[in-house]
Amino acid sequence: MAAFAANVAPISETRAHLADHATGNRPEHWDALLRQGLHCVHLPEDCGGGGAGILELAVVAEQLGKALLPGPFLPTVLTSAVVEAGYAGQDLDALGRELLTAWCAGATGALAGGGDFTAQPSGDGWVVDGCSRPVLGLPGAELVVAEARDPDGRPVWFRLLPVGGVSTMDGVDLTRPVGRLELRGHRVAPEHVLPSPAPERVDLIVNALLAAEASGIMSWCLDTAVSYVKTRVQFGKPVGSFQAVQHKAAMMLVRAELAVGAAWDAARADTDAPGQQRLAAAQAALTAVAPAVDAALECITLLGGIGFTWEHDAHLYWRRAISIASAIGPVERWETRLGDAALAAERDFSLSTEDELPELRARVGAVLDEVREIPDDEDGGSGWAPARGGHRRARLAEAGLVAPHYPAPYGLDAGPVEQAVIGQEFARRGLVQPSMVVGDWVLPTLLKHGTPGQRERFVEDSLRGRIVWCQLFSEPGAGSDLASLTTRARRVPGGWSISGQKVWTSMAHEADWGACLARTDPEAPKHKGLSYFLVDMTASGVEVRPLRQATGRTEFNEVFLDDVFVPDECLVGEPGQGWRLAVTTLANERLHMGAMKLRYGAPDRIRQLLADETYLGSHDEALRVLGRNTAREMALSALNLRGALARMSDVDIGAGVSVLKVYHAIAEREGSREALRMLGPAGCVADSDAGHHLGLPAILLGGGTIEIQLNVIAQRVLGLPR
Structure with a gap:
């Protein structure tokens, strides 16, 4: 899609025909778009479409949005997708087949939804009055579909025959027409009435596709801004080296990734239950469509004065973002809708379906049913510390269910889907999957880099809750900059002697062992002179001083290491490999399958x-x-x-x-x-x-x-x- 858009509609061509785009004339690239079938990728094959769905259409909308493809593409596909949604679960009638076939053949369309019109019954048909709000793609649209409300407030959807009453407006977006539809005493014959799509499905389709386009806009803005600040020199160096600029660019990336995720989630919700669709539609409006305006503005401010000129393309993307954000309405409305939907349902982010991997489900379920009958005799830890021991924990460890993603014999070598299935089986029985907390990070390092003796000594006992771990990384002068740590380890007969101070060490006062980074080669570059040790927290020379937090609890600690002897068998890997091993530790967290729950403001x-x-x-x-x-x-x-x-x-x-x-x-x-x-x-x-x-x-x-x-x-x- 990116290559297609760059080939048939380069931005220079878009700029050259702004006047035509605003009036609704077909753009020059329209025939090329039809040949690719991009306008009907989502429509039924027996009407001439591609037979795919909203998710595939969203991919097209995203990339064409990034290229700022001008013309009626998005209003047309929005309209055809909404009309098809009205026939969900039923066969197409003559009108539906006529419309969908016409759209597959290349007709343009516009959707005057939102219930701006009133419909009074008149014989077998209706008489419609009212004036629409501004409608994207209306001028020049060949097939217009509108929504009215009957005296009881119920929707009446109808196909609008060619009629006057369409006025072209000066749009903020110079690449797409916008207009208003006014109907006075307009008669709608019964054969032109369409089945009403579910309102939550309409919201989902519209918001998913606008969100996809918004994510494309945000991607272009990010690429453009980053490319510029890398080379623009001020005060003798690239402005991209200034921290304020770096943070602004990084937040643009964060917001762009969030927008992609929201658009994707909305598009994949097209076949979900109504409650799920309501959640996903509102989320797309709030996290993708509305933020695109700020992303474009951030791009302009990073570009500086050049970004505010007519000749730069940034304002065209800003205009498009403003236009689509305005089309969905105020964010407060979507906040209320999402809050209302969240009272009744939660979005399903499961990685697996309930019928996947039945043999694994049965095997895991049998163990968990057995575990439920075992008395819960774990010794619960305080604060963040994990529980210790217990017969339940022992049975789970034996079955490989404490860390199922670990290789045998410690786990089940479970991939993401297997982990998701196992998590579902725990949740189904009201059981919580065990956590080793810091041990969840340390053990993968031992499995990958440790010796057979280290794995035998530590892994099984950690899985069974007999060993609790802490992480001796941070220091008073080396928090986020771990490579600057000063704790030293010097060679002594049979091992190493470690001296230094660690701080902000979670659970050190309850831990049996600590994974410790110490400098073994003070002459080497700071990343290369570190080694990774396993320290017995009861060893001579280890002093733990709990730090009382603002909460009144003591979950962090200072740890003082005074000539602590660590035998050679507790060095992981080779001397000098500590940084590489630490990266493994920090990166190895158990995959979170499904929803990520917030703790504060949940x-x-x-x-x-x-x-x-x-x-x-x-x-x-x-x-x-x-x-x-x-x-x-x-x-x-x-x-x-x-x-x-x-x-x-x-x-x-x-x-x-x-x-x-x-x-x-x-x-x-x-x-x-x-x-x-x-x-x-x-x-x-x-x-x-x-x-x-x-x-x-x-x-x-x-x-x-x-x-x-x-x-x-x-x-x-x-x-x-x-």
């Missing part, structure tokens, strides 16, 4: 406040808070699911992990702010939700701050100069 908690009516402010504002927080959670879940699917297909997910980390922290922070505002005076009480929210900094600081992650995205993903 939609579940907002729903509870609404149900209990224990919130400050109006019901409508509370619904909008629920809508905004649900949008954030859905955005994370869509990114996570797309990443899992990409890994299944061996596709490079690029910035996916970094984007997920950045937006997770942003979503937690913004969600927390929204939830606290709802509490009112109840937030003065320590054991209220406000006390819970005091733990937010742990999310914002853990794994690198938002600012550090933005630096990573800007420099390592976007390639901006340091």
Whole structure:
């Protein structure tokens, strides 16, 4: 699609014919588009279409949007897709077949939806009156479909025969016509009445395709801005080396990835249940269509004065973004709709269907049924620490279900789909999958780089909950910049002596062992002089001092290492390989299958406040808070699911992990702010939700701050100069 658009509709040609595009004349590339069948990829084959669906059509819309393809393409496919939706579950009648066949043959179309017209019964037909809001693609459209409301408020959809009343308007988007339709006493014969599509399906189709186009616009804006700031020199160096510019560009990438995820999720929801469609449609409006306006404006500000000139293409993309965002209406409406939908349903982000891998389900289910009958005798840890031991845990470890993605004999070598199935079977029985917390990161490093003796000594006992781990990485002078750490390990007979200080070490006061980075070669470049050790937390010279947090709890610690002896068998890999091993540790987290739940400002908690009516402010504002927080959670879940699917297909997910980390922290922070505002005076009480929210900094600081992650995205993903 990208190649097609660049070939048939380069931006120079689009600029040369702006006057024609605004009046609705067919663009020169229309015949080439018809030959490719792009206008009807989603329509039935027996009408001349491609027989695909909205998801495939969204791919086309995204790439043609990135190329700013002018003309009636998007209004036409929106209209034909909505008309076909009215025939869901029933055969086409004569009118439906006529319209869909005409669109497959190349007719242009426009959709005057939204119920701007009134319909009064007249014999077997209707008399329609009213004036539409501005409609994209209306001038020049050959097949117009409109929606009216009967006296009882029910929708009446009809095909509009060629008639006057279409007025062309000066559009913000110079590449696409816009007009208004006025009908006075217009008679609609019964044979021109169309079956009414489900309203949630109409919203989904329109928002999914507009979101796809918006994601294409945001992609162009990102590419254009990044390309410019890499080469534009100010104060003797590229402006892309300035941190403020890097952060702005990195956030453009984050928002662009979120938009792609929202558009994809809406498009794939086309065959889902109505409740799922309502959620996905509103999410697409909030996370893709509306933010495209800001993305285009950010592009212009990064370009500087040149981006504000008529000759630069940036304003054309900005105009398109404003136009489609205006077409869907105010974001407040979609926040309310999403909040209302979230009261009744949650979006399904499952990786597997309920009937996939029946043999695995049966095998896992039998073990879990057995586990449910075993007394829960685990020794629960405090704070973030995992539970220890227990007969249930032992049985799960024996069956490979503590970490099913591990290779045998420790796990089941489960891929993403297998992990999803196993997770569903746990959830079905009300069981929580065990977590080793820090051990979930350390053990993959041992499995990949450890010796047979290390694996035998540590892996099985960790899986059974006999060993709890901590991570001795961060130091007072080396937080996010781990390569600057100063803890030293010097050679002694039989092993190493480690001295130094670690800080912000989660669970060190409960851990049995710690994975420790220490400098073994002070003369080597800072990334190359590190080694990876396993430290017995009960060894002589280890002192743990708990740090009391703002919450009043002590989950972080300072750890002082004073000539701590570590035998050679507790060095992982070779001396100097510590950085590479640390990267493995930090990157190896268990795949999150399905929805990613927010902890602060969680939609579940907002729903509870609404149900209990224990919130400050109006019901409508509370619904909008629920809508905004649900949008954030859905955005994370869509990114996570797309990443899992990409890994299944061996596709490079690029910035996916970094984007997920950045937006997770942003979503937690913004969600927390929204939830606290709802509490009112109840937030003065320590054991209220406000006390819970005091733990937010742990999310914002853990794994690198938002600012550090933005630096990573800007420099390592976007390639901006340091």
